[in-house]
Amino acid sequence: MALLEVSRLHARYGHTRVLHGIDFRMEEGSITALLGANGAGKTTTLRALCGMLKTEGEVRFAGESIARRMTEDIVRLGIAHVPDGRGTFLNLTTEENLRLGAYVRRDKNAVESDLERMFGYFPRLKERRRQQAGTLSGGEQQMLAVSRALMLSPKLMLLDEPSFGLAPLLVRELFHILRRINEAERVSMLLVEQNAAMALDLADHAYLMETGRIVLAGKSCELKSDDAVRRSYLGY
Amino acid sequence: MDVVLHQVLAGLATGGIYASLALALVMIYQATHLVNFAQGEIAMFTTYIAWSLVNAGVPYWPAFGITVAVAFALGILIERVVIRPVENAPVLAVVVVFIALLVILNSVAGWIYTYTIKSFPSPFPKEPLFGIRYMSPHELGAIGVTLLVLAALYAFFRFTPLGLAMRAAAQNPQSSRLVGIRVGWMLALGWGLAAAVGAVAGMMVAPIVYLDPNMMGGILLYAFAAALVGGIDSPMGAVIGGFAVGVLENLLGAFVIGNELKLTVALALIIGVLLVRPSGFFGKVHVTRV
Numbered sequence: 001m002a003l004l005e006v007s008r009l010h011a012r013y014g015h016t017r018v019l020h021g022i023d024f025r026m027e028e029g030s031i032t033a034l035l036g037a038n039g040a041g042k043t044t045t046l047r048a049l050c051g052m053l054k055t056e057g058e059v060r061f062a063g064e065s066i067a068r069r070m071t072e073d074i075v076r077l078g079i080a081h082v083p084d085g086r087g088t089f090l091n092l093t094t095e096e097n098l099r100l101g102a103y104v105r106r107d108k109n110a111v112e113s114d115l116e117r118m119f120g121y122f123p124r125l126k127e128r129r130r131q132q133a134g135t136l137s138g139g140e141q142q143m144l145a146v147s148r149a150l151m152l153s154p155k156l157m158l159l160d161e162p163s164f165g166l167a168p169l170l171v172r173e174l175f176h177i178l179r180r181i182n183e184a185e186r187v188s189m190l191l192v193e194q195n196a197a198m199a200l201d202l203a204d205h206a207y208l209m210e211t212g213r214i215v216l217a218g219k220s221c222e223l224k225s226d227d228a229v230r231r232s233y234l235g236y
Numbered sequence: 237m238d239v240v241l242h243q244v245l246a247g248l249a250t251g252g253i254y255a256s257l258a259l260a261l262v263m264i265y266q267a268t269h270l271v272n273f274a275q276g277e278i279a280m281f282t283t284y285i286a287w288s289l290v291n292a293g294v295p296y297w298p299a300f301g302i303t304v305a306v307a308f309a310l311g312i313l314i315e316r317v318v319i320r321p322v323e324n325a326p327v328l329a330v331v332v333v334f335i336a337l338l339v340i341l342n343s344v345a346g347w348i349y350t351y352t353i354k355s356f357p358s359p360f361p362k363e364p365l366f367g368i369r370y371m372s373p374h375e376l377g378a379i380g381v382t383l384l385v386l387a388a389l390y391a392f393f394r395f396t397p398l399g400l401a402m403r404a405a406a407q408n409p410q411s412s413r414l415v416g417i418r419v420g421w422m423l424a425l426g427w428g429l430a431a432a433v434g435a436v437a438g439m440m441v442a443p444i445v446y447l448d449p450n451m452m453g454g455i456l457l458y459a460f461a462a463a464l465v466g467g468i469d470s471p472m473g474a475v476i477g478g479f480a481v482g483v484l485e486n487l488l489g490a491f492v493i494g495n496e497l498k499l500t501v502a503l504a505l506i507i508g509v510l511l512v513r514p515s516g517f518f519g520k521v522h523v524t525r526v
Contacts, residue, residue, distance in 0.1 A: 050414065075416035087411035089404050100404050103397065104416035152415065 001063055003028040003156060003188050004049075009057035009067075011041075011048040018044045020212045021057065026156075026205070031182055031189045033199040033220065035233055036209035042192040043084045045209070046158045049190075050074055050081050061156070076104050080149035084160040086141045090134030094125055097133050097144055101151030111151070118147040121177050138165035146174065150181065157189045163198065171195070175202050196233040200224050208233075242370050243486045249375030250444065250458075251482020252382030256437035257452075257459035258466065258474035259389070260430035265468050267406040267426045268319075270330055271460065274337035276452030278314070279434035281341045282307040283442050283451075284349050286435075287356055296359040300439060304432045311431025315424040345449040356442035378440040385436050386475055389429070393471075402426060454499050458485065461505040467519025476518065481505065 004026040011019040019041050026032045034042045048055045051071045059067040066074050075081075080101075089097050098118060102111040119126035122143040128136055133144060142165055149157055162178070163171040175198055181187050193199035200206055200220045208216035208229060216223065223229050257275060264272040282303055289299035318337065322330050360377035371379075393399035405412045405422035412419050438452065445451050462481040466473025481502065489498040509516060 052410075052413075071413040072416050072418050075414060081414045083411070083414060087408065087414060089408050089411060091407055092400075092404065096400055096404075099397070100400065100412075100415045100417070103401055148415065 001028075002026060002060075003030075003062055004190070005058075005060040006049070007058045009045070009048060009055060009059060011044055011053045011055045013044075013053070018212050019048060019055075022209070022212070022214050024207050024214060024217065026188060026190060028155075029182070029186045029188055030205060031178075031191060031203045033191045033193060033196075033203035033206040034209060035193065035196050035199060035206055035223075035229075037232075038194075039211070040209040041212040042209055043160055044212075046081065046084075046160050046190070046192060049158060050079065075152065078152065078155035079158065080152040080154035080156070081158045082145045082149045082160055082162055086138075086145040088133045088136070088141045088144060090132070092133055093130050094128045094133050094136065094144060095130065097148055098125075098151050101148035102153070105151075105153060110153070114151055114153065118150060122147060139167060139170055142166055143170075143174070146178075150187075154187060157187055159189060159191045161192055161194060163193065163195050171198065178202065196229075200234075238370075239490070240487070243490045244483050245371045246375055247483035247486030248479055249371065249378050249482070250441070250486070251462075251479035252379045253437045253441045253455065253478075254458045254462045254482050255475045255478025256382055256385060256433050256440075257455060258462035258478045259386070259471055260434045260437070261459060261463045262466075262468060262471050262474040263426055263430045263433075265463070266471075267423050268330070270327065270334070271463075271468070272430070273331070273334040273456075274314075274341060275430065275434055276456030276459070277338045277341035277345075278307070278310065278431050279438035280449060280452040281345050282310065282431065282435035283356065283438035283447060284345055286439050287349075287354060287442075287447055290357055296357060300359070303439065304435050307435035308428040308432040311428035312424045314431070315427035319427070320420070320424075342449050349449070351449055354447040356439070356447045358443040374443055378444075381436065381440055385433060389433065389471075398425075454502075457499060457502040457506075458482070461502040461509075463516075464506055464509045465516055467516025470516065470518040473516055473518025477516070 002025040006025065007023050008021045009019055010017065010021055022045065034045060036042050044053065047053050049059060051069050051074050055067060057067065058065065061077060061079065066077065089100065098115055102114065105111055124140055125143055125147060128140065133141065136144060142162065146162055162174060166174060178189065179202060182189055191199055191203055200223060203220045206218065206220050206223045207214050208223065216226070216229065257279065260275050261271055264270070264275070285306055286299050286303040289302060290296060314337065318333060322333050358374040360373040362373065393403060401417045402422045402425060405417050405419045406426065409419045441455060442451065458481050459478065462477035463474045465481060466475070466477030485498055485501045488501050489495045493500070
């Protein structure tokens with residue numbers, strides 16, 4: 001059974017239709033990349049999955065229909081979202097931000113150890129533990145957003161441009177951490193990225209979007225060698 | 237000197253009440269970015285409930301507890317039934333709803349309890365507490381109750397997961413939903429807490445100003461001034477502002493402008509702060525990166 005199964009998903013902002021019936025599926029434990037130019041509908045797809053938009057069509061998560069459910073209920077099923085723009089709670093401290101990530105969890109001891117684990121992944125966050133999160137740099141806030149999502153102990157992570165605003169060295173570090181988490185904890189990941197080369201390296205499957213439709217799907221290695229993809233998104 | 241000291245201490249007692257109500261205003265403001273003009277009337281109405289209970293023979297402190305619980309429920313009910321439908325309405329529409337609430341609660345209280353002024357009991361003994369001569373036992377007790385309420389609220393917001401979730405929901409609803417917080421309920425809970433705090437303020441001030449449907453009009457103005465002086469988005473500022481306004485009002489009333497013009501102090505403060513320092517003295521300048 002697929003972990004996530006999306007069929008004929010439409011979404012709109014007001015009267016403007018942004019997704020025109022997209023279909024895709026993700027296997028449990030996989031990393032799937034959603035590629036495409038600006039405005040292709042990648043961020044919108046993630047938002048639609050989380051119930052942040054009006055949608056038509058069907059979304060099944062672990063066999064259960066989650067279309068048109070409230071965001072907070074979808075999160076409770078174990079779907080964590082690293083949103084576009086990072087979604088930092090600017091006036092709260094770094095630690096409070098992380099604890100909020102685990103808000104729906106009841107296993108207190110595991111939350112404490114997960115908190116330490118996040119500080120292990122991102123030592124910078126530990127240094128800034130008591131600092132107001134609004135004073136963190138863009139890169140630090142990006143690490144915070146990823147860690148906050150991980151604090152949910154999710155089954156599926158939706159990552160919207162996790163590399164945004166990070167120095168190249170940090171991007172590699174972050175992707176390395178994501179792979180470790182994926183392998184060690186079987187957390188599935190749906191990754192939206194501008195940096196197609198890195199995304200294809202990390203992901204095992206990928207979908208290519210253009211103006212609200214999925215135009216190409218396949219294994220990452222296949223997409224990497226596809227001429228059109230190479231020319232338009234990988235740049236060589 | 238004794239007279240000044242007495243005025244200052246009495247000012248602290250009423251200041252505590254302003255502080256509580258100002259805090260209730262700030263709590264709603266942080267969540268909705270609007271000033272709840274009906275906050276005083278909610279406090280007045282619940283104080284009448286306490287009066288009914290005491291008159292029906294319920295001992296003071298149980299009546300106090302029941303009233304706080306009823307106020308909490310009333311606050312949640314008002315949010316769910318009246319405020320929620322106008323959640324996304326233009327600012328002015330919501331302000332009109334607040335004013336309507338003010339008028340409705342005021343009239344209903346007058347209709348049920350009449351406009352005759354009633355005395356309200358104080359739970360504190362008549363003899364001076366701890367041998368303190370400068371303050372009446374009720375003033376001293378009111379300060380104690382106020383400080384307890386403030387400390388409890390501080391602990392709740394600072395140290396409990398629910399308090400943290402309420403703060404998160406107030407400042408970033410979208411991110412809050414993404415971590416599973418039921419934002420709508422957090423707002424309702426905020427209304428409940430604000431109403432409960434207001435109820436305590438009402439019961440503490442009623443023995444001083446007597447109970448009538450218009451008793452909170454002036455007090456709400458002072459509370460509003462207090463919240464503005466402290467910074468309308470700063471809970472700590474509202475509390476300090478409350479005590480400061482209470483003392484200032486008393487000193488000016490006793491020595492400078494006379495009791496009849498006391499309310500002018502509140503109005504002058506409101507205008508003065510808005511003109512000179514709109515963010516108040518403790519209003520945070522939030523640091524954000526571009």
